[in-house]
Amino acid sequence: MHTKILLDEEHLPKRWYNILADLPTPLDPPLHPGTGKPVTPEDLSPIFPMELIRQEMSPQKMIDIPEEVRDILRIWRPAPLYRAHRLEARLKTPARIYYKYEGVSPAGSHKPNTAVAQAYYNMKAGVERLATETGAGQWGSALAFATKVFGLECTIYMVRSSYAQKPYRKSMMHVWGAECIPSPSTKTKAGTAVLEHDRDTPGSLGIAISEAVEDAATHANTNYSLGSVLNHVCLHQTVIGLEAMEQMAQVEEYPDVVIGCVGGGSNFAGIAFPFAGDKLKGSHKETEIIAVEPTACPTLTRGLYTYDYGDVAGLTPLLKMFTLGHDFVPPSIHAGGLRYHGASPIVSKLVQEGTMTATSCYQTEVFEAAQTFAQTEGFIVAPETSHAVRVAIDKALECKKTGEEKTILFNCSGHGDFDMSAYDAYYAGKLEDYEYPEQLIRESLARIPKIPT
Amino acid sequence: MSSPPQSFPRITVGFLVNPIAGMGGAVGLKGTDGLVEQARIRGAVAHAPGRAKEAMVLLKDAPFRFLTCSGPMGEDILRDAGISGFDVVYSSPGAETSSADTREACRVFRSIGVDLVLFCGGDGTARDVFDTTGTGIPLLGIPAGVKMYSAVFSLTPEAAAEILLQQGIGPLSLPLRDAEVVDVDEEAYRLGELRTRLYGIARSPYLPGLVQGTKVVFEDRDDDRARAGIARFLAEVMEGTPEILYILGPGTTTGAIAHEFGLEKTLLGFDAMIKGRIVECDLNESSMLALLDQYAHVRLVVSVIGAQGAVLGRGTQQVSPQVLRRIGVSQVIVVATPHKLTETPMLFLDTGDPGLDAGFGEFLQIITGYRTAQRKRLKRSTGSCQ
Numbered sequence: 001m002h003t004k005i006l007l008d009e010e011h012l013p014k015r016w017y018n019i020l021a022d023l024p025t026p027l028d029p030p031l032h033p034g035t036g037k038p039v040t041p042e043d044l045s046p047i048f049p050m051e052l053i054r055q056e057m058s059p060q061k062m063i064d065i066p067e068e069v070r071d072i073l074r075i076w077r078p079a080p081l082y083r084a085h086r087l088e089a090r091l092k093t094p095a096r097i098y099y100k101y102e103g104v105s106p107a108g109s110h111k112p113n114t115a116v117a118q119a120y121y122n123m124k125a126g127v128e129r130l131a132t133e134t135g136a137g138q139w140g141s142a143l144a145f146a147t148k149v150f151g152l153e154c155t156i157y158m159v160r161s162s163y164a165q166k167p168y169r170k171s172m173m174h175v176w177g178a179e180c181i182p183s184p185s186t187k188t189k190a191g192t193a194v195l196e197h198d199r200d201t202p203g204s205l206g207i208a209i210s211e212a213v214e215d216a217a218t219h220a221n222t223n224y225s226l227g228s229v230l231n232h233v234c235l236h237q238t239v240i241g242l243e244a245m246e247q248m249a250q251v252e253e254y255p256d257v258v259i260g261c262v263g264g265g266s267n268f269a270g271i272a273f274p275f276a277g278d279k280l281k282g283s284h285k286e287t288e289i290i291a292v293e294p295t296a297c298p299t300l301t302r303g304l305y306t307y308d309y310g311d312v313a314g315l316t317p318l319l320k321m322f323t324l325g326h327d328f329v330p331p332s333i334h335a336g337g338l339r340y341h342g343a344s345p346i347v348s349k350l351v352q353e354g355t356m357t358a359t360s361c362y363q364t365e366v367f368e369a370a371q372t373f374a375q376t377e378g379f380i381v382a383p384e385t386s387h388a389v390r391v392a393i394d395k396a397l398e399c400k401k402t403g404e405e406k407t408i409l410f411n412c413s414g415h416g417d418f419d420m421s422a423y424d425a426y427y428a429g430k431l432e433d434y435e436y437p438e439q440l441i442r443e444s445l446a447r448i449p450k451i452p453t
Numbered sequence: 454m455s456s457p458p459q460s461f462p463r464i465t466v467g468f469l470v471n472p473i474a475g476m477g478g479a480v481g482l483k484g485t486d487g488l489v490e491q492a493r494i495r496g497a498v499a500h501a502p503g504r505a506k507e508a509m510v511l512l513k514d515a516p517f518r519f520l521t522c523s524g525p526m527g528e529d530i531l532r533d534a535g536i537s538g539f540d541v542v543y544s545s546p547g548a549e550t551s552s553a554d555t556r557e558a559c560r561v562f563r564s565i566g567v568d569l570v571l572f573c574g575g576d577g578t579a580r581d582v583f584d585t586t587g588t589g590i591p592l593l594g595i596p597a598g599v600k601m602y603s604a605v606f607s608l609t610p611e612a613a614a615e616i617l618l619q620q621g622i623g624p625l626s627l628p629l630r631d632a633e634v635v636d637v638d639e640e641a642y643r644l645g646e647l648r649t650r651l652y653g654i655a656r657s658p659y660l661p662g663l664v665q666g667t668k669v670v671f672e673d674r675d676d677d678r679a680r681a682g683i684a685r686f687l688a689e690v691m692e693g694t695p696e697i698l699y700i701l702g703p704g705t706t707t708g709a710i711a712h713e714f715g716l717e718k719t720l721l722g723f724d725a726m727i728k729g730r731i732v733e734c735d736l737n738e739s740s741m742l743a744l745l746d747q748y749a750h751v752r753l754v755v756s757v758i759g760a761q762g763a764v765l766g767r768g769t770q771q772v773s774p775q776v777l778r779r780i781g782v783s784q785v786i787v788v789a790t791p792h793k794l795t796e797t798p799m800l801f802l803d804t805g806d807p808g809l810d811a812g813f814g815e816f817l818q819i820i821t822g823y824r825t826a827q828r829k830r831l832k833r834s835t836g837s838c839q
């Protein structure tokens with residue numbers, strides 16, 4: 001019985017899977033924030049290179065991965081798939097648990113899968129600098145690495161509270177030559193406006209996005225890069241699921257349950273889209289595909305499915321997605337990468353239509369699961385990832401009750417080596433269980449822009 | 454009494470100890486005033502001077518100038534702790550000190566002008582000090598006993614010193630928060646029942662860092678900021694539900710909600726609001742019942758009171774089980790700042806009706822900020838003091 005299911009380098013996917021081609025009905029288009037009309041490629045060209053804009057809207061089912069990108073992905077890909085024998089034994093479950101381990105990348109998460117592709121296309125388009133935001137620093141460090149590889153400069157707006165509390169993520173960005181600025185900053189109008197209103201704000205992903213977009217829009221040599229949410233980002237992450245599918249096939253398995261945590265939705269999309277594609281095409285209809293989010297920021301389980309901005313200042317196109325409102329500042333949970341008010345429009349649509357489901361977990365529950373995982377499988381996972389671990393364990397425990405021998409696959413999106421203070425807080429009994437007071441918030445009238453839907 | 458010094462270069466702290474704090478209660482007497490001899494005969498020992506010294510030795514090199522009282526009410530402790538920069542500004546006339554001495558000493562502190570009053574005693578001492586200082590002078594209590602219910606007390610004597618050591622040279626810069634002073638019914642307490650009443654709300658220094666340890670939390674650090682967020686959120690909820698009558702309970706967090714509408718509510722009582730107006734102040738049980746006859750939709754907004762974590766304790770007698778039953782458990786909104794919650798690790802309901810208490814379930818949702826809530830496990834307390 002295998003513990004580690006490995007693919008040869010030649011099996012690194014040559015093409016990404018574009019689930020847009022398999023959606024039964026088309027995605028609602030992004031709308032221009034000024035006119036309310038669907039955005040055109042020209043609208044996006046000041047901040048994105050044309051090739052990424054094309055991918056964002058492409059009807060083509062399989063999209064070639066450039067060789068230069070594959071060369072870099074080869075540093076750590078194909079990523080291993082593990083069978084969690086020791087976890088299964090601990091849980092005494094008849095279920096078989098597999099996890100795809102994305103913590104092997106240089107930055108320690110799935111984020112470089114798209115960072116490398118984005119940096120490459122921008123380099124090809126003659127762009128000299130990329131501006132982006134980062135929450136806990138995972139995405140920032142991934143893009144810092146990728147821009148260095150392709151010789152671009154990189155400016156990263158890092159959410160202020162994390163900037164102060166995740167010093168090593170910041171150090172990684174510096175090693176890879178990126179500039180890292182705490183957000184909100186006075187470098188942008190958006191940041192200045194927030195600071196004038198509230199000097200002591202902890203910042204948020206939504207604010208940092210506003211700053212990075214503004215930076216890109218106001219500098220001709222600079223483009224913007226987003227680490228999640230958008231279609232092309234989800235597309236680049238499908239290497240995860242494509243590899244996993246092949247690895248599962250090697251051991252003659254197909255998952256009954258596929259699980260991933262959701263911040264903006266990219267690592268979940270990465271593992272899930274190839275399997276969701278099967279489901280949409282009518283095979284493996286019974287596969288359960290589960291998105292896991294924190295109770296502190298329950299976008300898919302408690303949000304509204306409507307058009308909203310991607311950022312606080314309202315600079316981005318309006319996206320049709322589940323949202324808690326673009327001005328919602330989620331509580332400071334340790335899974336900083338899951339503190340986002342919205343979610344990928346494709347993931348949102350698939351949840352809305354029932355192809356996928358969503359659930360939420362409390363902070364203390366996920367750390368308990370992460371501890372069990374670390375003590376059996378060895379890997380100390382990121383707080384974000386621990387949400388997926390929690391639900392994988394819960395599903396396996398369900399099987400123990402029912403006696404079902406389900407095959408469970410989850411995406412182990414990153415390691416937690418720079419998150420040890422979060423584990424310390426857990427052991428010190430200092431983690432709060434946050435909730436989203438949905439009823440009261442609805443009554444307080446969410447400030448979602450009024451756009452015909 | 455020495456004449457008031459002209460100006461002090463350092464922060465001036467009025468320091469006093471109630472040397473007999475807690476002695477009566479420890480041996481089954483109701484209070485200690487006037488009963489010290491009897492308490493001693495029953496075997497009571499004075500703990501307050503020792504506890505005070507534990508804090509003061511840590512403040513030996515702190516940038517404070519102390520004003521204090523003679524003998525065991527301060528002077529002896531400061532000297533034992535190795536502190537020399539102090540003036541004795543009050544001397545107790547009698548052999549045994551009493552509540553009157555605490556009040557008088559605070560009056561002297563106030564007239565000379567102190568930046569802060571640091572005292573060691575119990576809840577009774579806190580009330581005596583607060584009666585004189587009000588909210589004008591910040592207070593900090595060194596707990597003389599095991600369990601003090603007013604939120605002006607630090608957890609331990611060492612913690613009091615740690616809080617004060619945040620102060621650097623220059624004007625008073627300690628972070629301040631609202632802290633409840635409570636009145637505990639000592640007789641009921643000795644019979645195993647905790648009945649507290651909110652007596653007043655003082656300003657008290659605190660240690661933001663200590664509270665959250667190594668955490669990522671940033672917005673929690675400032676208590677006033679968190680309170681403003683809660684108030685803004687609840688005000689938006691109230692604006693969005695003009696058909697609902699809101700009964701706001703005691704405290705400054707609920708007070709901040711009324712402030713959002715430019716209104717001043719009864720600090721220690723229950724006021725009713727609808728459509729941004731106060732319809733009735735300082736409600737009692739019968740006026741609440743009358744309002745419940747009049748309005749179809751009523752919600753109760755209460756905060757966590759005191760350091761003991763009562764959400765609806767027997768001290769809030771206006772909200773009788775009958776009132777609560779008619780409002781409905783699901784219509785109770787509990788608010789508290791994150792700092793407050795970390796100070797009160799155990800929350801409990803003690804409405805006087807176990808059936809009602811059970812209706813709240815195992816967990817309580819508490820609004821802790823703008824559109825933010827925390828889930829806390831409820832302790833099923835009924836009567837027990839522990």
Ligand SMILES: Cc1ncc(COP(=O)(O)O)c(C=O)c1O
Pocket residue numbers: 109110135136138139227228229261262263264265266267268336337338382384385413414415
């Ligand atoms: C390890 C890890 N997992 C998951 C996420 C969530 O992002 P997404 O939903 O885009 O995968 C992040 C984001 O920072 C992350 O760092």
